[in-house]
Amino acid sequence: MEGSMVTPAPALVRFSGIQKTYDGEHLVVKNLDLDIRKGEFITLLGPSGSGKTTTLMMLAGFEVPTHGEIYLADRPIKNMPPHKRDIGMVFQNYALFPHLTIEENVAFPLSVRKVNKAETQERVRAALRMIEMEALAQRRPGQLSGGQQQRVALARALVFNPQIVLMDEPLGALDKRLREQMQLEIKQLHETMGITVVYVTHDQSEALTMSDRIAVFNDGIVQQIDRPDALYEHPVNSFVAHFVGENNVLAGTVETIEQGYCRVALASGGSVMARAVNVASNGAATSLSVRPERISIIMDGATSEGPNRLPATVQSTIYLGDHTLAVLEVGGNEEFMVKLQPGGHNGLRQGENVSITFRPEDCLALDPV
Amino acid sequence: MTEAFLTRADAPTDVPLKRRLKRAERARQFKALSLVLPLLAFLLFTFLGPIAGMLWHAVDDWEVRQVLPHTVAALAAWDGKDLPDEKAYAALADDILAARAAGTLAIAAKRLNYAVNGFRTILTSTARNLKAQPEPGTAKETLGKINPAWRDRATWAAIKGASGPVTSFYLLAALDLTRNVDGAIVAAPPDQAIYRDVFVRTFTIGLSVTVLCLILGFPVAYLLATLPAGPSNLLMIFVLLPFWTSLLVRTCAWIVLLQSNGVVNDSLRFLGLIDAPMRLIYNRFGVYVAMTHVLLPFMILPLYSSMKAISPAYMRAAASLGAPPLAAFLRIYLPQTLPGIAAGSLLVFILALGYYITPALVGGGADQMMSYFIALYTTETANWGLASALGALLLAATLLLGVVYGKLVQGQQVTGGMKN
Incomplete structure (x- = not known):
């Protein structure tokens, strides 16, 4: 897993020109090219219907690509049945076999591979020890909590040392606290065992927490594949900026572009300097994206020099414990959010006129929404 | 207000919690019962009743008991080893005459015919030829003369076997079994064993x-x-x-x-x-x-x-x-x-x-x-x-x-x- 960061490991899985349609009219996956490196934790992130689950199902072998080829360790697997692919999978609702005990569930992949009894017992015990569930080996799935079932599903998908483990929104059914705990556990398992994980989720914070790389899906197309920090700091388009993390949008028109920066005239009047990320040319429409934590509020009357200073009206403030969120009206956007540091600007009153300011490098000029 | 509340809350301490729960649940149980009551009554009359009736019919043996009451009483003490004594013959003659007069002889004949094939003929011929109550002491001879079957122990065993009030005859027959003259359970004759x-x-x-x-x-x-x-x-x-x-x-x-x-x-x-x-x-x-x-x-x-x-x-x-x-x-x-x-x-x-x-x-x-x-x-x-x-x-x-x-x-x- 470390290798994937420093020198890219060879691709274990390669999606090459994959298209998928169910009805013959509408492409669910449009021309997907994606490499998954050995040992990495890659997350397919996107809203529902974006094609991420279909992609996972094609890799698992439950769906056949309409066009293109998938390679696993350089072997084409498009027409290989799922049980021959040697890919472990954890399902959204765990899919533990209800008529078998926990032990029998975990032993299942070994017994279909005709592993001898002594070794099976040994490996099942080791897998149950890994998830700290040895005491519950003789229970049935129905007698376990959601979190415990999830651990068993994980052990069952790992016990036969598959080349890859696929996880299809495995934590979706758990409550927040348990979900966060399981995120850490899964991440830890990945790091200690060095397995390749392909993880599907629509929860961006989950993706940011766990992944080595994230592929953001929308409308059947991979919008961007990158490390979590790069995805957050350098989104390539408005969709990624909006889907990953909190984001404020201002509409405008490009006036000038030079040296990677552009001056944008806002629709509501005034102009700001922004990093030119995804803008065509002078006169093109653009959406500006600014993260709430990169904005400062200046009380009216205070003076400050900066290229990006806009008038704002306080709508409300929301106290969130570790920080306070101010909701402002800026340039016609009534849900412009600013994250206030603890202790600062706590005296904001509703209806008060203030100014906001942000650095040009924190404001991205992206494709118009 | 507060006092009333306190006393109310304190009062039930002498009543055990379990009984209070039961009391509280009783209304609910009664409601549930009243909902299923019509169906229960319907089932009782149309389903359970007939089944109980069927089970009773399988062991009920009333015919001979009703038609030949004196004979049944006289045979009660019979050990079945030899022919019964004169008293039983006299009782039978009595019963046959009475049954012929009442027209009920066929009922007993039908039941006895299940046990011994041809019993119907024995009874009807006896009834036809028995003009009047035989002289005291001659009943055995008279009946024997009318039909020699009355000199057969098996004929009497059949009557005793059918004298009720309950019988295993039908259940045994349903399993291709029957009782022999001595009352032991044996296999039924092949022509009846189906x-x-x-x-x-x-x-x-x-x-x-x-x-x-x-x-x-x-x-x-x-x-x-x-x-x-x-x-x-x-x-x-x-x-x-x-x-x-x-x-x-x-x-x-x-x-x-x-x-x-x-x-x-x-x-x-x-x-x-x-x-x-x-x-x-x-x-x-x-x-x-x-x-x-x-x-x-x-x-x-x-x-x-x-x-x-x-x-x-x-x-x-x-x-x-x-x-x-x-x-x-x-x-x-x-x-x-x-x-x-x-x-x-x-x-x-x-x-x-x-x-x-x-x-x-x-x-x-x-x-x-x-x-x-x-x-x-x-x-x-x-x-x-x-x-x-x-x-x-x-x-x-x-x-x-x-x-x-x-x-x-x-x-x-x-x-x-x-x-x-």
């Missing part, structure tokens, strides 16, 4: 039809459970279609199809597959075809409901864990359908055991099931005792199966691990 065969036949047909239904119904149920909603609903209508037609009509349709000049035979001959018509009906084949057709929905529906509850994720999980399709089916899918298989099989088997119309219409003489004989004794010969005994044995066998099924299902105890 019921064991009928029981075996009934259970064989029931079992065969169940297996056929399972083999034919399982794939259909699987298809129903896995198809998308539209085609699945259409298929379900086809499965349920037979329910909308009367049983008699469906059975007659099979007669039309399967008879010598029926649709099936004509088609086969037209295609040149056979030269002479095959015998497809009025034999066991016809019974199997018609009964399987009629009972198939009772197998498919429980199977369908158990399969519908199996998430497709299980088969996917099995495949992803390396199980080839057949192994996944046998080890993951099939075990989860066991409750459905058990329920469907039991339902079909128990229904098949009681089948009457279908075998009667499409079966031959050697394909008639227990119900046929029960109906025969009830409606044709009015031998209610034997009909009830056969019914009671069938009921006992069915209950036994029910208990076995209950144990099997209890051992299974499949609990779903899926949330949805």
